[in-house]
Amino acid sequence: MRTATGCIGRYSNESCALESGMKEDDLCVLIKQEPFIEVLPGPEMLQLPFYNVTVIPNATFDATSDNNFKPLTSSENMYVQSVCGQTNYPRARIVNGMLASRGQFPWVVDAWCTGVLISPRHVLTALHCASRDPINCVPDNSFIRTTVNFGGVCRSKNSECPNGTDMKSVKISRVLYPHDTPVNPHNCIKDSDIAILLLEEDIEFNDYVKPICIGKLDPNNLVDWKSAGYGQIENKGYSPRLRYINTDLWKVSDSKAEIFTRGIKNGNKTTTICSGDSGGPVQASFNQSSRTYLAGIHSRGNACDSTNPYYVSAYVPAFADWICKITGVCAWNLIV
Numbered sequence: 001m002r003t004a005t006g007c008i009g010r011y012s013n014e015s016c017a018l019e020s021g022m023k024e025d026d027l028c029v030l031i032k033q034e035p036f037i038e039v040l041p042g043p044e045m046l047q048l049p050f051y052n053v054t055v056i057p058n059a060t061f062d063a064t065s066d067n068n069f070k071p072l073t074s075s076e077n078m079y080v081q082s083v084c085g086q087t088n089y090p091r092a093r094i095v096n097g098m099l100a101s102r103g104q105f106p107w108v109v110d111a112w113c114t115g116v117l118i119s120p121r122h123v124l125t126a127l128h129c130a131s132r133d134p135i136n137c138v139p140d141n142s143f144i145r146t147t148v149n150f151g152g153v154c155r156s157k158n159s160e161c162p163n164g165t166d167m168k169s170v171k172i173s174r175v176l177y178p179h180d181t182p183v184n185p186h187n188c189i190k191d192s193d194i195a196i197l198l199l200e201e202d203i204e205f206n207d208y209v210k211p212i213c214i215g216k217l218d219p220n221n222l223v224d225w226k227s228a229g230y231g232q233i234e235n236k237g238y239s240p241r242l243r244y245i246n247t248d249l250w251k252v253s254d255s256k257a258e259i260f261t262r263g264i265k266n267g268n269k270t271t272t273i274c275s276g277d278s279g280g281p282v283q284a285s286f287n288q289s290s291r292t293y294l295a296g297i298h299s300r301g302n303a304c305d306s307t308n309p310y311y312v313s314a315y316v317p318a319f320a321d322w323i324c325k326i327t328g329v330c331a332w333n334l335i336v
Contacts, residue, residue: 038215041286045216045317048257050178050192056130056139057174069176069198071328072119080119081332083205085213085291100153100242102166105228107212107281107294108242110149110167111197114229114280116294118211120202122327123148124316125279126297127177127188127195137179137188146172148199151208153242155230160241174198176326191257193299194314195279196326212283212294215331217317219252219259222284222295227261229277229298247282250310259296259315282313293317 053061061067072080088103100108107117113129128134130143149155152166177195179188203209228244250260261282282296296313316323324330 038289038291040215040217041221043218045218045315045320046256047216047321048255048318050319050322052179053176054137054139054179055174055176057141057144058139059174061176067174067176067326069174069196069326070121071326073328076119077328077330078332080211080329081213084211085285085293086210087292088207098244099160100228100244102153103208104153105242105244105281105283106151106208106210107292108228110155110230110242111172111279112143112146113278114231114298115148115197116212116279116281116297117150117203117209118214118294118323119327119329120205120211121199122329123197123199124294124297124323125195125197126299126314127193128299129279130175130177130195130197131188134188134193139175143175144172148172148197150203151206154240156240158240160239168203170203171200172197173200178322189299191253191255192314194297194316194319196323211329212281213291213331214320214323214329215293215317216320217286217293217295219249219295219315219317221286222249222293223286225249225261225282225284225295227263227277227280227282227298229280231277231280252315253312257315257318258299258312260310260312261296262310 055061055067059067087106109115109117109123111123111125111129113125115123115125117123130140132138132140147169148171149165149167149169151168154161154164154166157164175195175197177188178192205211225247226244227247228242230239230242246264247261248264250262252259259282278298278300280298281294282298283292284295285292294316296315299312299314301311320331
């Protein structure tokens with residue numbers, strides 16, 4: 001795996017034997033410094049398991065194997081934890097949303113729906129984006145042919161993007177999503193609208209491409225909530241450019257698997273998510289943190305209705321252990 005500061009890969013020569021490198025698990029890890037271990041405010045979020053899982057293309061999920069999802073090694077995870085959730089922008093699709101600048105949300109990708117980068121080869125999105133019949137958990141095998149676009153904010157040319165797309169592309173290799181959850185059996189949307197995508201090849205991190213952080217954070221400790229996506233603009237067609245809104249937490253579901261958030265007004269306009277924003281991030285941080293954490297994955301709302309701007313998202317910190325097991329993306333942070 002190549003990175004902006006070097007590489008992570010098998011030792012085959014002296015190319016990785018640099019002063020800033022280290023060797024672990026027979027891998028070369030080049031980073032500028034040891035990963036910074038943040039102390040997260042407690043309590044730690046209760047972890048919810050998934051017992052039944054669908055794999056695309058057609059495969060039987062094996063709870064004792066990695067299911068060819070190429071989980072990160074401890075060395076690769078070390079690098080991910082060293083760069084996640086950091087941008088050059090201060091913390092400061094979507095109806096009446098603000099235009100995002102390149103590098104402001106380096107983890108947001110365009111994958112038919114919106115998606116969120118969590119490692120060089122893993123993306124989170126909404127389950128219903130990868131299912132022909134998400135209520136009944138029917139997989140959409142054609143989703144494998146979907147292209148993930150990353151590293152920019154423009155996916156087509158128009159007045160907001162006069163130079164056209166500024167993104168690179170990679171194809172999806174495999175998809176995995178849960179069903180029949182213990183908190184809500186026989187429904188593939190409520191309480192489990194989350195899917196993991198495996199990319200065909202690793203992508204390189206830089207100022208415009210970085211993973212978001214994942215931690216077992218209680219929602220009541222989070223601040224600076226934002227939502228981002230490539231969805232429709234006031235039912236007028238899909239946005240050619242990434243947009244974002246500031247949001248507030250309204251409530252947490254009884255199951256603790258979902259959160260309800262609402263857009264904060266942009267001037268005199270009400271803001272909300274819309275079709276196409278599904279799978280995009282609800283992101284937040286906490287006081288004294290310099291990083292951004294993934295709080296939610298957009299699931300459903302009121303069909304772009306700015307008069308009722310509440311929307312529901314899968315609460316990612318409740319599934320951090322499950323994501324860690326599948327992808328190897330495992331937070332090093334301490335909770336006190």
